Amino acid sequence: MKNVVFLLGVLLLSGCEKGGPLNTDQGNLTQSLAAIQSSVTNLPLESLDPAERERILFIREEEKLAYDVYQTLFDRYGVKIFQNIPNSELSHMEAMLSIIKKYQLIDPMDTHPRGVFTDPVLQSLYNALVSQGQVSLLAAYQVGAKIEELDIYDLNKSIAVTNNQDVKLVYDFLNKGSRNHLRSFYKNLSNAGGTYVPVYISLAEFTAIVTTPTEKM
Numbered sequence: 001m002k003n004v005v006f007l008l009g010v011l012l013l014s015g016c017e018k019g020g021p022l023n024t025d026q027g028n029l030t031q032s033l034a035a036i037q038s039s040v041t042n043l044p045l046e047s048l049d050p051a052e053r054e055r056i057l058f059i060r061e062e063e064k065l066a067y068d069v070y071q072t073l074f075d076r077y078g079v080k081i082f083q084n085i086p087n088s089e090l091s092h093m094e095a096m097l098s099i100i101k102k103y104q105l106i107d108p109m110d111t112h113p114r115g116v117f118t119d120p121v122l123q124s125l126y127n128a129l130v131s132q133g134q135v136s137l138l139a140a141y142q143v144g145a146k147i148e149e150l151d152i153y154d155l156n157k158s159i160a161v162t163n164n165q166d167v168k169l170v171y172d173f174l175n176k177g178s179r180n181h182l183r184s185f186y187k188n189l190s191n192a193g194g195t196y197v198p199v200y201i202s203l204a205e206f207t208a209i210v211t212t213p214t215e216k217m
Contacts (some may be wrong), residue, residue, distance in 0.1 A: 033091040040098045043166040055158040060096040068114045073140045138194045144185035150214040153200035186210040
């Protein structure tokens, strides 16, 4: 746990503009993660059926996909959003790992380096998204929006198949973060003169998210 908190702290500091104040939401990220992990530990151990286990492992690796794509796009463009948002994605991965450890599941990420995935669907998606994001900065923002609405879609599916308090708590934490990320990418995209049509969630749900304020983590 100490190593995770230290790493998150380093990433958060590196994501700030030189001489600028630390973003409040980012500054609270390690505290939010610690609270989630503590709650996961304290909530009762409940049974998991195969569908619940499958979703837990999938979401853990899907969060890695977001983290890896954003790191790659930051290397390409050096734009702050692709450095700041992975800080949150890292907390999402760690929150899912707390569930995996609690229920003694096998972590699909293991020691996989950037861009390598156990799930072939996620592997193919990673390759496609990185390729799309390399076209232009505008395309990279669209990739960010697509990843976040996909995360929301998949998290909603995952919430629907579990009754476990601890798992739902983590999914809700991730979902709130993904909605905030979608707001950020859409704002950057709009400011750059771009447009976006949702692929995975309904236009009504998308509009309701991007037209409402950032949620406190």
